[in-house]
Amino acid sequence: MARTVLVINSGSSSIKYQLVDLETGEGLASGLVEKIGEPIDGHYKHEYQGAKHELEEPIPNHEAGLKRVLGFFEEYGPHLNESGIVAVGHRVVQGGSIFPKPALVTDKTLAQVKDLAVLAPLHNGPEAEGAQVMRQLLPDTPQVFVFDSSFFTDLPAKASTYALNKEVADKYKIRRYGAHGTSHQYIGQLAPKVAGKNPEGCKQIVLHIGNGASASAQVSGKPVETSMGLTPLEGLVMGGRTGDIDPAVVFHLIRNAHMDVDQLDTLFNKQSGMTGMTGFGDMREVHRLVAEGNEDAKLALDVYVHRIVGYIGNYTAQMGGLDVLTFTAGVGENDEIVRGRVIDQLAPFGVRIDQAKNEKRSKEPRVISTPDSSVTVCVIPTNEELSIARQSEAIARGGDSYGNTFGK
16 A cells, blocks of 8 residues: 655645655645635635646635545545555744754644744744644544754754844844755755765755745755745745845834834735835746846846855855755746856856756756866755655654654
8 A cells, every 4th residue: 555645834824735655756636725714715726636626615714724625635536544644744834943853743742833933923823723723633643743944953053143142042042943944955865866976075055946945055965054044034035035134124114114013024025025126926927027128127137146146155165165056946946047147157166057958847857067067056856745744754653752652
């Protein structure tokens, strides 16, 4: 019998899910629940064996949404009780310093994840709610929290520490936690193999660039730097987030625009980045505007690339060299224009890409640099769901390091 894990990513008004086959790594079924708790009809989409099933109806809360999702598995397949499900894995953005590893969902860990919402207010609350609901709906199946921040728990202190008053930083747990850790870990393990490098001692940079975007520097598969910080706001320019910005902009807007905390949160996290500069968070639309001669879009793309190149230079210097540079996630995997512009700026350092390989679309991991390039440049599709599934299965099978065992 197959062994599967149902991976769930709960947002404030949406749920993404995928049933992952642990043997093949393939997604057997996947779906999306949108517009939870909104006054208009919500939207469901369930895909299995090439067939897409959709439904629109009011979705009052996560419990109603997840009940309907389980109904889709029963009605359209695959039946969960026949698919060899061994766990449900819940993606959680922020594990703080409490969770350096995944953890079984228990009363205690649920409470802790909810408490950590102070560090990720847009994410941890809904993620805890999704786990709580699934724990009730599938009481005989182990539920596991897998944290985006866990991979970066052991960042060197010089990388994780802010130059903030120590008492304040210690009291309020302010440090660099990072995010997208499941993706950075997955790519970091795979990239040396794709590049033909020895993982031991390999110095690499992973660029996870999509609507959310982050960079990591890794040596021998261990993270030494990452761009996201206390929250996912810091770092690269994103679809709706500012990325790096002078903190004094906050003081300036409070004093002069009379904005409150919620307004600033929305401005920095949802109304800025490429959306704020061009009106679009989708890079395909940005490229369309650039082609039409839109000056705002041209500048936005310049800023976007400039920030990425700056992080590459920073991390290369911090590691004392660079062996492999990998692009992943939506933009990284599919946008040859961004990849080409980034590498063009690295040309003075001997980095070269094969233009034909860069422009070719493929779902397979591949090298796009030339044989004489000083750095091997890869494009590798990320698979956060598979990473979460594997970690969830390991915890469900053996319990976790916090003393939790399923059923006890």
